Amino acid sequence: MQKQIEKAEMLVEALPYIKKFAGKTVVVKYGGNAMINDEIKDQVMKDIVLMKYVGVNPVIVHGGGPAINSMLAKIGKEAEFKMGNRVTDEETMEIVEMVLSGKVNKGIVAGINRHGGKAIGLSGKDGNLILARKKYLMDGKEKVDIGFVGEVKKINASIIEDLQKDGFIPVISTVGVDEDGNTYNINADYVAGAIAGALNADKFLFMTDVPGLLRDINDPSSKISVLKYNEAKDLIEDGTISGGMLPKIDACMTALDAGAENVHIIDGRVKHTILLELFTDSGIGTMIVKDYRIVR
Ligand SMILES: Nc1ncnc2c1ncn2[C@@H]1O[C@H](COP(=O)(O)OP(=O)(O)O)[C@@H](O)[C@H]1O
Numbered sequence: 069m070q071k072q073i074e075k076a077e078m079l080v081e082a083l084p085y086i087k088k089f090a091g092k093t094v095v096v097k098y099g100g101n102a103m104i105n106d107e108i109k110d111q112v113m114k115d116i117v118l119m120k121y122v123g124v125n126p127v128i129v130h131g132g133g134p135a136i137n138s139m140l141a142k143i144g145k146e147a148e149f150k151m152g153n154r155v156t157d158e159e160t161m162e163i164v165e166m167v168l169s170g171k172v173n174k175g176i177v178a179g180i181n182r183h184g185g186k187a188i189g190l191s192g193k194d195g196n197l198i199l200a201r202k203k204y205l206m207d208g209k210e211k212v213d214i215g216f217v218g219e220v221k222k223i224n225a226s227i228i229e230d231l232q233k234d235g236f237i238p239v240i241s242t243v244g245v246d247e248d249g250n251t252y253n254i255n256a257d258y259v260a261g262a263i264a265g266a267l268n269a270d271k272f273l274f275m276t277d278v279p280g281l282l283r284d285i286n287d288p289s290s291k292i293s294v295l296k297y298n299e300a301k302d303l304i305e306d307g308t309i310s311g312g313m314l315p316k317i318d319a320c321m322t323a324l325d326a327g328a329e330n331v332h333i334i335d336g337r338v339k340h341t342i343l344l345e346l347f348t349d350s351g352i353g354t355m356i357v358k359d360y361r362i363v364r
């Protein structure tokens with residue numbers, strides 16, 4: 069009996085947090101590296117369903133880099149990245165679309181629905197949700213062409229809002245399209261940031277494979293709990309923020325600039341990390357706050 073009472077008390081403790089987020093939009097970027105463990109993945113699906121049941125409106129934007137890499141390996145093709153972007157030729161684009169908008173997207177949709185949620189899967193092509201244009205990298209003053217890689221031109225947020233009104237949980241793969249119907253591969257972090265901004269999300273969560281932003285990447289205890297804009301600039305310049313963390317920090321700032329509130333990088337390998345972040349006072353991960361804008 070005592071155990072049951074303790075469980076009931078835990079639920080009651082969550083009440084103020086549940087009230088705080090009821091009716092609010094929470095954008096979750098679910099990174100490919102956070103999806104690797106099936107057991108944790110199933111818990112994430114349950115957490116998302118629970119969020120919806122207590123009145124929160126989750127929007128899931130997912131990656132799937134590791135799944136793309138393993139499909140490329142199966143056809144004997146090596147993955148190549150430049151400044152965090154996959155070099156995407158025509159054949160790679162086909163694989164990216166099959167893996168992200170097919171296997172990964174439908175896997176998440178089925179996982180949520182299996183636990184009683186009402187998820188609907190979309191790619192950026194559905195209703196022109198993610199209008200894109202070709203992205204070039206800059207190497208000094210030189211433009212570098214990396215193929216069918218895109219950047220977000222516009223998010224048609226009304227599609228997401230309509231689905232939310234009808235009680236659906238939108239699950240979005242980050243394959244974009246331009247006005248001529250060309251397909252683009254877009255880094256999921258950037259899309260998630262643009263969507264969180266376009267929806268004025270009340271909370272934007274990055275689920276990845278580190279405890280948060282680390283001062284020393286080899287030391288999990290060096291986690292930075294709160295990161296301000298001006299500090300981010302220094303940490304980028306001194307190389308502390310590198311690789312896959314760069315687009316995340318960039319996307320956090322884009323989302324904050326566009327009107328999102330409460331942006332966090334959290335560890336997707338930890339059980340119930342979303343629930344911990346939303347419904348308890350345990351300060352997990354790294355919160356990114358806006359003080360003043362980085363000029364770079
Ligand atoms: N300062 C830092 N703190 C934490 N992680 C960092 C940092 N700089 C670079 N990273 C890298 O960023 C990675 C997360 O990005 P990424 O691999 O793209 O994951 P995801 O698939 O979740 O998008 C970490 O695994 C880590 O290797």
Ligand SMILES: CC(=O)N[C@@H](CCC(=O)OP(=O)(O)O)C(=O)O
Nearest residue numbers: 100131132133153154254255256
């Ligand atoms: C252009 C570009 O790099 N696109 C990414 C899209 C998937 C992604 O971002 O997945 P994660 O979130 O798991 O890293 C890619 O092809 O890997």
